[in-house]
Amino acid sequence: MIEVAKRLQNVEEYYFSKKLREVALLKAQGKPIINLGIGSPDLEPPFKASMALQDSLVDEKAHQYQSYQGLPELREEISNFYKRHYTVDLSSQTEVLPLMGSKEGIMHISMAFLNKGDKVLIPNPGYPTYASVTKLLEAKPIYYDLKEKNNWQPDFKALERLDLRRVKIMWINYPHMPTGRNADNKFYDKIIAFGKRHNILIVNDNPYSFILNEKPISIFRYKDAKHVCLELNSLSKTFNMAGWRVGMLVGNYDFVSAVLRVKSNMDSGMFYGIQKGAIEALKCSDMWFQSLNSVYQTRRDLIWQLADNLNCTYDKDATGLFVWAKLPPHIKSEEFTDMVLKEHSIFITPGTVFGSNGEGYVRFSLCADATIIKEAIARV
CATH class of the missing domain: 3.40.640.10 (Type I PLP-dependent aspartate aminotransferase-like (Major domain))
Structure with missing residues (x-):
């Protein structure tokens, strides 16, 4: 057996690399998984x-x-x-x-x-x-x-x-x-x-x-x-x-x-x-950014509604491609996201992926069409 380098002993496979295999397996089994975990833009380039x-x-x-x-x-x-x-x-x-x-x-x-x-x-x-x-x-x-x-x-x-x-x-x-x-x-x-x-x-x-x-x-x-x-x-x-x-x-x-x-x-x-x-x-003009953010604004409003339905709170002044939401007291991030995946077939990211200070939080991605987010809301 050829051993791998020692430097790999303290490095795990990237969380999303592992988790997406699990999500793909659930899909293959017929589960209607909604992916709100990954920040991979689904809109067209210029x-x-x-x-x-x-x-x-x-x-x-x-x-x-x-x-x-x-x-x-x-x-x-x-x-x-x-x-x-x-x-x-x-x-x-x-x-x-x-x-x-x-x-x-x-x-x-x-x-x-x-x-x-x-x-x-x-x-x-x-x-x-x-x-x-x-x-x-x-x-x-x-x-x-x-x-x-x-x-x-x-x-x-x-x-x-x-x-x-x-x-x-x-x-x-x-x-x-x-x-x-x-x-x-x-x-x-x-x-x-x-x-x-x-x-x-x-x-x-x-x-x-x-x-x-x-x-x-x-x-x-x-x-x-x-x-x-x-x-x-x-x-x-x-x-x-x-x-x-x-x-x-x-x-x-x-x-x-x-x-x-x-x-x-x-x-x-x-x-x-x-x-x-x-x-x-x-070279894109400001119109590009206005159009892009109009779509994300609509999606973020819906994600806020989804977070409300999951009894989470969030900062409306935050920016970026995600909604960072705080869980109710005494609920663990990974237990919560596993529950949401199991009960509602919705994949969201536990805050602990990003460090110990992410405990008690989850992250929702805006990289899903509004109709998909509405379906997630309906499931919850």
């Missing part, structure tokens, strides 16, 4: 993006290896997008790196900056991949608390009390997944100062800023951010292009070039046609 992909297939160099840095016009359009929507100036030549999805970026950033035994500050609750990648690289995750009483923002006094020796990276994510909370100006000023004070790379994972959010924010709007920050972004949620795998990393040249050194050894460039489609998506 028409011009799809047409650009299709038209590109006959271009002379469409099927050759592509640049590790992406097409110059894609980097230029990412820069334009940041200028237009975030009021942030970026050099397309030195401060922008297209990625095959921002999840790839989490691994590449970690590989570029972490040594064995280094530490990483990870939000609890937060995206599970931050911790998984940290463990795979034999670094140590240090979880910092996010709690409802603090509006799901970190307690900076508690952060300062931590042993910050060997901490190299801190992951932040606003609008926050899974809770949907936004951060205020004071938070960004504090987190940048914290990074400078302790020589910690602050990485803002920012894929949800245009979903039901009137004021999209980039961390690079704030003073000195380029000294200690990187930002990940994605077309997956903003343009319904999750399966295309188009993300981006932005930041100063030194940080971005370090990540490129990793990336250039890991892949052979993004498919030409996908890049051409991404360029067209990034």
Whole structure:
């Protein structure tokens, strides 16, 4: 028997990878499962993006290896997008790196900056991949608390009390997944100062800023951010292009070039046609966002109704692609979601997937048609 690497001993298979097999098995047995657990957009991408992909297939160099840095016009359009929507100036030549999805970026950033035994500050609750990648690289995750009483923002006094020796990276994510909370100006000023004070790379994972959010924010709007920050972004949620795998990393040249050194050894460039489609998506007008959010607004109103019927409470000021709902007292998240799946054939996500501070909460996805959500309401 050939043993797997020791690094896998502390890393489990991704929750949704396992759970979706269970859901698929139930469907195969004839169960009418409604999936409100996964944040995979079901709406169409921009028409011009799809047409650009299709038209590109006959271009002379469409099927050759592509640049590790992406097409110059894609980097230029990412820069334009940041200028237009975030009021942030970026050099397309030195401060922008297209990625095959921002999840790839989490691994590449970690590989570029972490040594064995280094530490990483990870939000609890937060995206599970931050911790998984940290463990795979034999670094140590240090979880910092996010709690409802603090509006799901970190307690900076508690952060300062931590042993910050060997901490190299801190992951932040606003609008926050899974809770949907936004951060205020004071938070960004504090987190940048914290990074400078302790020589910690602050990485803002920012894929949800245009979903039901009137004021999209980039961390690079704030003073000195380029000294200690990187930002990940994605077309997956903003343009319904999750399966295309188009993300981006932005930041100063030194940080971005370090990540490129990793990336250039890991892949052979993004498919030409996908890049051409991404360029067209990034050019979308404000009408695109208004139309997209109109659909999500309708769905969110229905999810709120479903949550009401399940005796859950929620924050109507939250943003993003999910509804984070609090369970009645003394009810465990996984027991509740298993009950809902068994009794109503509805799959929702237990809050504990995102960390111990997710206990007592569940997450509903907005990635289902209104008729499907109405059916879920009727079942409950």
